[in-house]
Amino acid sequence: MSRLQAGRRHxxxxxxxxxxxxxxxxxRLLLTDFLRHQxxxxxxxxxxxxGVCGACTVEIDGQxxxxxxxxxxxxxxxxxxxxxxLAPSAGNLGVLQAAFKRNHALQCGxxxxxxxxxxxxxxxxxxxxxxxxxxxxxxxxxxxxxxxAPIVRAALEAAAELADRSREKTDA
Amino acid sequence: MKPAAxxxxxxxxxxxALEVLDREGTDARIVAGGQSLMAxxxxxxARPKTLIDIMRLPELAGIExxxxxxxxxxxxxxxxxxxxxxxxxSLPLVALALPWTxxxxxxxxxxxxxxxxxxxxxxxxxxxxxxxxxxxxxxSAKKRRRVAAKDFFSGMMATTRTDDELIEAVSLPAxxxxxxxxxxxxxxxxxxIVACAAVATADGVRLAVGGVADMPAARDFPRLEGGxxxxxxxxxxxxxxxxxxxxxxxxxxxxxxxxxxxxxxxxVLQ
Numbered sequence: 001m002s003r004l005q006a007g008r009r010h011x012x013x014x015x016x017x018x019x020x021x022x023x024x025x026x027x028r029l030l031l032t033d034f035l036r037h038q039x040x041x042x043x044x045x046x047x048x049x050x051g052v053c054g055a056c057t058v059e060i061d062g063q064x065x066x067x068x069x070x071x072x073x074x075x076x077x078x079x080x081x082x083x084x085x086l087a088p089s090a091g092n093l094g095v096l097q098a099a100f101k102r103n104h105a106l107q108c109g110x111x112x113x114x115x116x117x118x119x120x121x122x123x124x125x126x127x128x129x130x131x132x133x134x135x136x137x138x139x140x141x142x143x144x145x146x147x148x149a150p151i152v153r154a155a156l157e158a159a160a161e162l163a164d165r166s167r168e169k170t171d172a
Numbered sequence: 173m174k175p176a177a178x179x180x181x182x183x184x185x186x187x188x189a190l191e192v193l194d195r196e197g198t199d200a201r202i203v204a205g206g207q208s209l210m211a212x213x214x215x216x217x218a219r220p221k222t223l224i225d226i227m228r229l230p231e232l233a234g235i236e237x238x239x240x241x242x243x244x245x246x247x248x249x250x251x252x253x254x255x256x257x258x259x260x261x262s263l264p265l266v267a268l269a270l271p272w273t274x275x276x277x278x279x280x281x282x283x284x285x286x287x288x289x290x291x292x293x294x295x296x297x298x299x300x301x302x303x304x305x306x307x308x309x310x311x312s313a314k315k316r317r318r319v320a321a322k323d324f325f326s327g328m329m330a331t332t333r334t335d336d337e338l339i340e341a342v343s344l345p346a347x348x349x350x351x352x353x354x355x356x357x358x359x360x361x362x363x364x365i366v367a368c369a370a371v372a373t374a375d376g377v378r379l380a381v382g383g384v385a386d387m388p389a390a391r392d393f394p395r396l397e398g399g400x401x402x403x404x405x406x407x408x409x410x411x412x413x414x415x416x417x418x419x420x421x422x423x424x425x426x427x428x429x430x431x432x433x434x435x436x437x438x439x440v441l442q
Contacts (some may be wrong), residue, residue, distance in 0.1 A: 001188040004179035006221075025224070027180035030214070049173060050211035051278060063251065063280035069210040070281070073180050074225060118277055139360045140275030 004073055012076050013098055016041070017085035025072035032056045034072035035082060043083035043113050046116050047142075054141035057114035058082050064121040064140075083113040086120060096120055096158040097164075105154035107145035119155050129159040175213035179222045186231055186311075188337065189224050192312035193242075196222050197335040203227075205249055207274060207282030208290035232340065237262070240341040243309075250279040250287070250297075262346040265304060265369055268353035269296040275361040285339045286323075290305075294383040295364040296355070298325060302388040303369040303380035306344040309382060310337040318343075318411050325387035347371075352436040357429055358419065365420045366428035370436035377440045379433050384412040384425050405433045 004010045009024035016039065025036040032046045035058070047055035049068045056067040059081035086094045093101060096119055106112040115138065122129060122137050129137075134155045138148060183189035193200055201220035203209050204227055212218040226232060232247035235256055242262055244253060250273055253259065253266065260267045273296045274282060287297040288308065301308070301321040308324045310317050310333055319332060326332050333339065355367040364383040371378050373392055380390040391408050393401070409429040414422035 001184055001192075002182045004180040004182070006179050018237065026177070028177050028213075033174070049214045051207060054275075054277060057277050060281070064277045065281045066207075066277060068214065069206050069278070071180065071206070071210070073182075074206070074227075076182075086335075124275075136360065137276060140277040172341045 007038075010073060012072050012079065014075050017081055023072070026164075027071065027073055029072045031058070031067040031070040031072050031075060031080075035067065035080075038072075041082055041084050045110055045113050047110065049147040052142070053111070054118070055111050055114045057117045057141070059117055059121050062121075064118045081117070083116055086116060095161050096121075096123065096155070099154040099158040099161070100151075103150045103154035103157065105146060105150040111141055111143045115143065115151060119158070123155075123159055123162055127159065127163050129155065131156060134159070173214050173216060174249040175210075176216055176219045178220055180332045181222060181224045183224055183226055183229060185338075186226075186229055187313075189226050190311065190313040192222065193338060194336050201336075202226055202246075202289070202338050203248055204286040205282040206277045206286075207263070208286060208292070217340050217342060230299065237346065238343070240346055241307075242346050243341050244282060244284050244344045245341045246285040246314070246339050248284050250274070250282050250284055251276070253284055254279065259373075263304075263344055263347075264347075265300055265351040265353060265371060266344065268351065269300050269355075269367075269369060272296050272353075272355050272357075272361070272364070272367070278361075279317070285342055288342055289331070289333070289339050291325055291329050291387065292363065293386050293388065294365075294367065296353075296367055299367055299369055299380055299382035299388040300353075301342060301344065302390050303371050303378060304344050304347075305378075306342055308333075308339055308345065311340040312336040312338075316340070316384055321388075322390070328386040330387075350440045350442075352439040354432045354436060356432070366425055366432065368429070368436050370433075370440045372440050377437050379408070379437060381408075381412060381429055381433070384409075384414045384429060393437065396437075401437060402430070405430045405437075408433070 004027045012025050013022050036042050045055040047053035051066045051069045058067045199221040211417050232245040234245050236243045307318045350372040351368045355364045357364050367382040369380045376394040378392045382388045409426040414425040416422050
């Protein structure tokens with residue numbers, strides 16, 4: 001049994017976007033604040049802090065999850081992916097990101113990091129995502145600017161593009 | 173907001189978790205998926221001195237068939253149960269209701285037993301446990317006991333679990349029996365304004381209702397039709413003591429119980 005004492009910092013070792021990473025966290029530190037303030041990756045946003053808005057969604061061991069409902073010490077040994085992982089290289093956008101840009105699927109952008117992580121996770125698992133399932137994934141997020149329509153459009157475009165790509169790969 | 177400070181215990185064996193719980197009782201809380209408790213910690217509605225994480229205990233991670241019962245360990249996440257290949261065949265009511273529990277982003281972490289421990293009167297899993305007449309397996313350092321769903325929930329987010337006990341598992345009867353589920357919420361995945369589950373019984377149907385009273389309620393109905401069924405549902409709806417709140421009026425909730433109830437009873441008895 002390991003007991004991590006309140007008020008002291010403890011080592012947290014995990015994988016961040018494919019690379020090993022270490023930080024220190026008090027037991028009460030949320031994964032959101034750990035990523036932003038200790039590790040310095042600020043793409044993950046902090047909205048409601050009780051699991052409703054979805055702005056802080058990251059991938060934990062391959063599944064989208066709320067970083068605000070997770071303690072930093074709980075992710076010891078886990079694989080974390082954040083929105084920083086989506087761009088293939090500096091200055092280039094990934095397929096989903098580019099579709100968001102083309103379709104004006106963001107205005108203020110506060111909710112976008114979380115929505116991208118949910119959609120990215122689902123597009124990886126289900127490349128041919130239809131509108132109904134996209135809307136189901138989006139029900140876990142709040143966007144107060146767009147009315148969701150351009151987000152759905154962008155997700156459908158990205159899904160079609162990714163499906164095309166995987167078909168090309170299979171044919172080749 | 174952020175949680176108040178606490179010690180974090182990462183249990184490696186169930187006995188360790190039970191020992192800490194036995195020693196620290198009221199001041200300690202079990203955390204599994206954290207999808208209910210973490211929100212309470214963040215809002216400081218709960219301020220435990222010790223948090224005991226049970227998610228690294230392999231003995232709690234399984235879904236097992238024992239005779240006619242399906243036993244779901246305290247470490248089983250809602251997403252894992254949803255992906256269980258036998259779900260539709262063995263627990264058809266769970267297969268219908270579980271997609272309504274939170275969102276994919278919370279089911280990925282939240283556990284089945286955690287939702288039952290939290291005992292939110294609008295939550296789907298306590299409702300399903302009540303509808304199917306399942307059991308909660310409680311364990312302390314000193315003893316083990318099983319509590320029937322009807323005796324487990326005792327009020328708004330309150331249960332008969334004592335402070336030195338943790339939920340080790342829940343068991344649900346496996347059945348291919350006819351069942352139905354329907355829910356009304358402002359947004360798919362939000363807490364239910366009214367959720368109803370119906371299961372066929374030997375001589376009729378059991379209807380369970382969540383979101384109205386301070387805990388899930390169930391009633392067995394004989395085979396009734398037409399006016400007699402409407403009257404029985406109306407009596408049930410009134411007995412649930414619906415209240416007005418920001419989400420819906422008491423009258424609207426009673427309407428939903430009557431209408432959804434009638435549809436589900438007919439669906440199951442068809």
